[in-house]
Amino acid sequence: MVKVEFHTAEGEVVATMAVAASGLEKIEDPQSVVDFTVNVIGVHTGKAVAFDDDSEEWARSLPRAYRNPYLFAVVVDDDNPVSPVDQKPMEIEERHLVGA
Amino acid sequence: MDPADQTTMLYALQDEFEPDRALLDAPFDRITKKTGKEINGVNQQVALYLEGDLYCYFKPLNGVDVTTADAFGHTLLSSTLAECAAWRLAHRFGDPFDRIVIPQVLRKLPAVDERAPGALARRHEGKTNRSDPFEHAREYCVAAAFFDSLIGQQDRNKNNWLWDERTGQLKLLDHGFAFGRPGDETVNLRFSQWRWKQKEEDLLEAELEVLTRLLESDDLLGLRQFFDEDRCDALSARATQMRDSRKLMPNGEL
Numbered sequence: 001m002v003k004v005e006f007h008t009a010e011g012e013v014v015a016t017m018a019v020a021a022s023g024l025e026k027i028e029d030p031q032s033v034v035d036f037t038v039n040v041i042g043v044h045t046g047k048a049v050a051f052d053d054d055s056e057e058w059a060r061s062l063p064r065a066y067r068n069p070y071l072f073a074v075v076v077d078d079d080n081p082v083s084p085v086d087q088k089p090m091e092i093e094e095r096h097l098v099g100a
Numbered sequence: 101m102d103p104a105d106q107t108t109m110l111y112a113l114q115d116e117f118e119p120d121r122a123l124l125d126a127p128f129d130r131i132t133k134k135t136g137k138e139i140n141g142v143n144q145q146v147a148l149y150l151e152g153d154l155y156c157y158f159k160p161l162n163g164v165d166v167t168t169a170d171a172f173g174h175t176l177l178s179s180t181l182a183e184c185a186a187w188r189l190a191h192r193f194g195d196p197f198d199r200i201v202i203p204q205v206l207r208k209l210p211a212v213d214e215r216a217p218g219a220l221a222r223r224h225e226g227k228t229n230r231s232d233p234f235e236h237a238r239e240y241c242v243a244a245a246f247f248d249s250l251i252g253q254q255d256r257n258k259n260n261w262l263w264d265e266r267t268g269q270l271k272l273l274d275h276g277f278a279f280g281r282p283g284d285e286t287v288n289l290r291f292s293q294w295r296w297k298q299k300e301e302d303l304l305e306a307e308l309e310v311l312t313r314l315l316e317s318d319d320l321l322g323l324r325q326f327f328d329e330d331r332c333d334a335l336s337a338r339a340t341q342m343r344d345s346r347k348l349m350p351n352g353e354l
Binding site: 007009010011031032033034035038039040041043046047048063064065066067068069070071072073074082085087089090091092093094095096097 | 103104107108109111112115132133135142143145146147157159161162165166167168171172176177208213215216217223226227228229255257258259260262273274276285287288
């Protein structure tokens with residue numbers, strides 16, 4: 001089971017859904033923001049996946065499609081989660097060209 | 101090119117011309133909401149105000165989810181630069197491209213991240229996940245298809261555009277995963293798929309003129325000064341193929 005929330009950058013949750021291996025279990029989406037035709041790059045497979053191919057992998061990969069501040073997806077529960085990645089931050093010195 | 105050299109060159113280009121100067125010059129005011137980074141697999145989104153009640157969204161370079169970037173063949177830096185590169189090209193191309201692409205600038209906001217800059221844009225009105233543009237703003241969809249095809253957009257799903265039904269304006273969002281190279285992943289190229297399906301893949305004269313300007317430029321209208329060489333080479337190759345074939349790129353081909 002994978003549970004997904006759809007947020008705005010302002011913190012509003014505009015939709016929620018629960019997806020099982022057998023398909024959609026529950027959805028609350030009054031604004032119709034969830035697009036079941038969207039393909040996503042699977043977090044486990046690394047390949048494009050559609051809802052009808054593998055509904056759970058599709059759901060847990062939705063943050064890769066819904067990723068802008070107007071609306072982004074957050075996986076809040078997952079029976080087969082992705083391993084956390086230790087992401088090393090970049091440091092970039094800020095320079096400005098003289099005379100620019 | 102060293103990352104600091106890339107960002108330095110982009111800062112210099114932005115200083116030379118950026119129509120939305122407030123994005124570069126307005127002092128930081130306050131953060132409204134910062135979210136996303138604490139959750140694996142989600143890009144960080146920061147809603148903030150610059151002085152003058154300028155409401156913006158900021159995507160810190162260090163807030164890009166590295167696994168998602170990697171899935172599209174990008175790095176934290178290339179994803180952030182791609183956002184700005186798309187706007188700079190659209191602006192140089194002129195109407196209608198500078199109307200459908202949201203201005204994005206590279207800016208460092210130490211209140212969010214002291215280590216590196218990010219991509220900053222004004223918040224625009226409109227809703228995501230709408231198919232209305234295909235019915236009500238056909239000319240913008242035609243332009244979006246050309247733009248996506250040329251820049252090697254890798255994911256133009258319905259959440260990556262805004263539709264403002266009040267003004268009938270389409271705005272393209274999120275060019276962080278664009279400027280793909282041959283072999284990189286692509287999904288959901290809605291506008292170019294639509295244009296092919298309409299059998300309107302033949303380029304318009306104005307589009308051919310844009311390609312000619314891009315290819316006759318010494319530095320791809322400035323992109324070669326700051327952007328990854330392999331991504332610039334791929335852009336140049338697409339422009340050449342499109343000019344010679346007088347068609348959009350085949351769907352999914354970068």
